[in-house]
Amino acid sequence: MENRALYPGFFDPITNGHVDIIRRGLKLFEGIVVAVLKNPKKSALFSTKERVAMIRDIFAGEPKVEVKAFDGLLVDFARKSRTRIVIRGLRAISDFEYEMQMAMMNRRLDERVETVFLMPSETYSFLSSHLVREVARLGGSLQGLVPPVVTRALELRLGAGGGR
Numbered sequence: 001m002e003n004r005a006l007y008p009g010f011f012d013p014i015t016n017g018h019v020d021i022i023r024r025g026l027k028l029f030e031g032i033v034v035a036v037l038k039n040p041k042k043s044a045l046f047s048t049k050e051r052v053a054m055i056r057d058i059f060a061g062e063p064k065v066e067v068k069a070f071d072g073l074l075v076d077f078a079r080k081s082r083t084r085i086v087i088r089g090l091r092a093i094s095d096f097e098y099e100m101q102m103a104m105m106n107r108r109l110d111e112r113v114e115t116v117f118l119m120p121s122e123t124y125s126f127l128s129s130h131l132v133r134e135v136a137r138l139g140g141s142l143q144g145l146v147p148p149v150v151t152r153a154l155e156l157r158l159g160a161g162g163g164r
């Protein structure tokens with residue numbers, strides 16, 4: 001299998017923390033497949049199509065980044081994508097328990113899949129899509145925390161000032 005890695009997530013929306021992890025991953029792997037979870041049951045601010053389009057826009061000049069939507073098990077998508085490396089970001093100890101459970105479950109489901117943890121810049125150690133949505137809804141500034149395409153999408157979705 002090729003030395004490409006999957007970077008899965010919900011990305012509702014992608015933040016500069018995610019972008020930072022992808023850029024770090026590009027230094028280690030030949031390519032990154034950003035795997036955007038389709039989840040019709042989870043109420044999302046942005047549709048799968050919108051989340052995928054934003055990430056494609058951000059990495060438009062980077063041929064080593066592919067963006068795909070997936071549903072079902074991550075290990076099945078890894079097999080279909082001919083990748084066996086999964087990248088996850090670890091911001092703080094609080095992420096560890098959930099991430100460990102997920103990595104162990106994925107290993108149990110398919111022992112060929114390895115999870116690799118990368119730490120984002122400390123600038124983004126508090127950042128999450130959830131907080132971005134909340135701050136945007138309440139009209140706070142997200143300057144430097146999300147890419148400009150995300151700021152524009154938040155403004156359009158939540159009205160003027162969303163995330164500026």
Ligand code: PNS
Pocket residue numbers: 008009010011037072073074075101102103105106
């Ligand atoms: O952005 P998130 O919410 O941290 O991403 C979580 C994600 C998408 C990586 C995880 O929920 C996932 O892989 N879902 C696919 C279903 C699956 O494979 N579940 C078993 C692994 S524990």
